Amino acid sequence: MRRLLLPAALLLTATGCLSMGGSSSRGTAAKPAAPPRPALVTAANVALGDSLFNNGGCMRCHGAKGVGGANGPALNDQQWVQFAEGTYENIRALIVSGVPAAKITDPSRKNPMGARGGRMNLSDAQIDAVAAYVWTLSHP
Numbered sequence: 001m002r003r004l005l006l007p008a009a010l011l012l013t014a015t016g017c018l019s020m021g022g023s024s025s026r027g028t029a030a031k032p033a034a035p036p037r038p039a040l041v042t043a044a045n046v047a048l049g050d051s052l053f054n055n056g057g058c059m060r061c062h063g064a065k066g067v068g069g070a071n072g073p074a075l076n077d078q079q080w081v082q083f084a085e086g087t088y089e090n091i092r093a094l095i096v097s098g099v100p101a102a103k104i105t106d107p108s109r110k111n112p113m114g115a116r117g118g119r120m121n122l123s124d125a126q127i128d129a130v131a132a133y134v135w136t137l138s139h140p
């Protein structure tokens with residue numbers, strides 16, 4: 001029992017600090033703690049993913065830097081239509097599978113997203129990189 005007291009006290013102190021910090025700087029109060037950076041989100045992967053995304057096929061539908069386009073949703077916000085949370089794993093799995101017509105949630109988007117970037121036919125390492133880049137768009 002006595003062993004539990006110290007961590008509990010630390011937790012209370014930490015919570016107190018967080019709420020104090022939030023009230024002093026505008027807009028930060030509601031922000032959840034930043035998730036840890038996934039292991040594959042390396043500088044090299046983000047750079048490679050950037051060039052694949054913005055010179056390759058992804059920006060055709062999702063817009064340059066993933067701001068969104070007529071055929072693909074924005075990837076730089078924290079809102080997701082294909083999964084609840086934009087974790088690295090969810091993003092990576094979706095790039096592997098693509099989005100077949102039947103799974104498109106917004107019927108105004110007519111063009112399915114090809115598996116592995118469709119014609120880009122991304123390798124596993126390239127998918128690691130594109131997923132790393134896409135993850136950074138919503139985790140600045």
Ligand code: HEC
Pocket residue numbers: 053057058059060061062071072073074075079080081082083091094095099103104105106107109111112113114116117120130131134
């Ligand atoms: C032909 C158009 C097209 C291309 C090219 C394309 N996508 Fe998509 N993407 C879509 C559509 C359509 C959806 C699903 C939108 C919906 O459900 O309304 C989607 C969904 C996504 C999502 C999930 C977004 C969310 O809000 O849940 C991610 C992540 C994504 N695409 C990444 C990529 C990446 C990375 C590439 C390049 C390898 C790519 N897409 C290429 C059309 C495209």
